Amino acid sequence: MSAPVAPRTLDELMAQALTMEREAVARYTELAEMMEVHNNLEVAELFRKMALYESHHVEQILADMGWAEDTLAPRVAGAWAGPESPESVPIDEMHYLMHPWHALQLALAAEQRAVQFFESLAASAQSDAIRRAAEEMRNEEIEHVQLVRNWLAKVPPPEPGWADDPDPPRYDN
Amino acid sequence: MSVTLAAPPAPTAADFKSDYKPIWCPGCGDYTVLGSVTKALAIIGRPSHEVAVVSGIGCSSRIPAYTSCYGFHGVHGRALAAGTGLKVARPELTVVVAGGDGDGYSIGGNHFLHACRRNVDLTYLVMDNHVYGMTKGQASPTTEPDWDNKLSPGGTGVRAFHPLVIALASGANFVARAFSGDPNGTAQIVAQAIRHPGFSFVEILSPCVTFRPEQRQWKELVHPAPVAETDDPARAARRIMSDDGFNIGVLYAGSRKPYARSSAATATLAQIEAEFAL
Numbered sequence: 050m051s052a053p054v055a056p057r058t059l060d061e062l063m064a065q066a067l068t069m070e071r072e073a074v075a076r077y078t079e080l081a082e083m084m085e086v087h088n089n090l091e092v093a094e095l096f097r098k099m100a101l102y103e104s105h106h107v108e109q110i111l112a113d114m115g116w117a118e119d120t121l122a123p124r125v126a127g128a129w130a131g132p133e134s135p136e137s138v139p140i141d142e143m144h145y146l147m148h149p150w151h152a153l154q155l156a157l158a159a160e161q162r163a164v165q166f167f168e169s170l171a172a173s174a175q176s177d178a179i180r181r182a183a184e185e186m187r188n189e190e191i192e193h194v195q196l197v198r199n200w201l202a203k204v205p206p207p208e209p210g211w212a213d214d215p216d217p218p219r220y221d222n
Numbered sequence: 223m224s225v226t227l228a229a230p231p232a233p234t235a236a237d238f239k240s241d242y243k244p245i246w247c248p249g250c251g252d253y254t255v256l257g258s259v260t261k262a263l264a265i266i267g268r269p270s271h272e273v274a275v276v277s278g279i280g281c282s283s284r285i286p287a288y289t290s291c292y293g294f295h296g297v298h299g300r301a302l303a304a305g306t307g308l309k310v311a312r313p314e315l316t317v318v319v320a321g322g323d324g325d326g327y328s329i330g331g332n333h334f335l336h337a338c339r340r341n342v343d344l345t346y347l348v349m350d351n352h353v354y355g356m357t358k359g360q361a362s363p364t365t366e367p368d369w370d371n372k373l374s375p376g377g378t379g380v381r382a383f384h385p386l387v388i389a390l391a392s393g394a395n396f397v398a399r400a401f402s403g404d405p406n407g408t409a410q411i412v413a414q415a416i417r418h419p420g421f422s423f424v425e426i427l428s429p430c431v432t433f434r435p436e437q438r439q440w441k442e443l444v445h446p447a448p449v450a451e452t453d454d455p456a457r458a459a460r461r462i463m464s465d466d467g468f469n470i471g472v473l474y475a476g477s478r479k480p481y482a483r484s485s486a487a488t489a490t491l492a493q494i495e496a497e498f499a500l
Contacts, residue, residue, distance in 0.1 A: 075257070079253060079257070082243045082244070083243075083244075083246075083248045083253065084248070085243065086243050086244070086245055087248060119231065119234075132401075132403055132404030132405075132406070132407055132441075133403070133404070133405065133406075139403070139441075140249060140250070140251070140253050140254055140402075140403075141249045141251070141403070141429060141431055141438050141441070142249070143248035143249040143431075144248060144249065145247065145248045147248075218247070218358065218432050218433075219358075219359060219432065219433060
């Protein structure tokens with residue numbers, strides 16, 4: 050995985066962060082709706098909580114920068130290595146019978162990618178102000194990682210055969 | 223006293239989403255395509271009442287209901303016919319036609335050819351997953367000939383349809399390929415397709431994780447097209463014929479004049495409505 054493009058200014062860094070957090074809110078909301086439609090309400094609620102946490106990050110960035118709520122962050126080409134922002138859970142990881150444990154594993158991976166992202170930006174920062182801001186956001190993502198780990202400690206992993214469906218969608222199952 | 227009215231705020235992607243929650247399998251690529259379409263419409267910046275989304279039948283054809291635009295969920299394979307009629311009758315609207323590979327290339331295959339040929343100024347998005355998902359996993363026109371499954375043991379043995387080549391040869395003015403796993407890139411391509419005059423065709427690779435779970439690997443296979451877009455159809459044809467099916471980007475952007483109605487309307491909307499009055 051190649052390193053993200055280093056922001057040249059604090060505004061650029063915060064714009065990248067704002068885009069990432071907004072996309073995380075949108076994706077967690079999307080995943081929650083997906084699970085609600087499939088009546089997997091326990092997992093849906095968990096994704097709603099994650100969306101709420103990420104929305105706090107959005108609010109905090111806007112407040113810190115004195116930006117209006119409808120500020121459109123310009124997309125920075127090469128801001129992250131992959132096509133999606135590091136904190137977004139890939140859609141194709143979803144399963145209609147997934148358990149909260151699976152959802153938390155996906156959230157944990159997303160939060161860990163966010164930590165790595167800000168760590169990488171802090172390492173390549175071109176000024177002290179950018180480095181401090183990147184480190185601050187990395188520390189907040191570390192708190193999220195810990196939060197998800199605490200949840201995971203309370204959630205048992207699913208039994209083998211959790212994906213068995215007596216009426217599967219595929220003929221060949 | 224003069225009153226100055228503030229300009230309405232520019233629409234955001236959220237403004238183009240309806241209140242209906244999409245009913246697709248969890249993990250389906252169509253979720254992110256929906257997000258890309260709403261982002262593209264926000265980039266275009268027209269209000270939702272100036273946009274119409276028209277579809278046929280299939281999983282991906284549910285998409286009009288999930289947008290706040292005018293929508294028409296039409297007959298199987300006939301989305302392009304309805305979309306063409308709408309655009310010719312109401313040229314001021316932005317018309318986006320959407321559907322899947324079965325709807326567009328099989329049931330609606332002939333409409334696809336002639337929509338490309340007519341070059342009406344609309345955008346056709348095909349969410350291609352190489353399978354009929356809604357009817358439980360039959361081979362579609364773009365399915366690989368050796369795809370072995372219970373419904374076609376050993377594979378169909380039939381060569382896969384090549385939609386981009388067909389579109390180019392039939393006269394489409396804009397040909398691109400996108401990938402649902404790159405929602406922002408797809409949004410940019412869709413916006414460019416909408417802005418480009420004439421018939422714009424975008425094939426969007428959109429995995430069906432239920433019937434083709436191996437398509438999760440597409441994210442490892444896709445790559446940006448190594449060459450810039452061209453307006454030379456011969457060059458574009460050579461590139462598309464020889465590509466690996468995973469080149470993402472705008473492959474052809476031509477300059478053919480879009481179809482325009484040659485005569486003025488001969489009836490008003492009220493007169494037409496009167497014809498249908500019961």
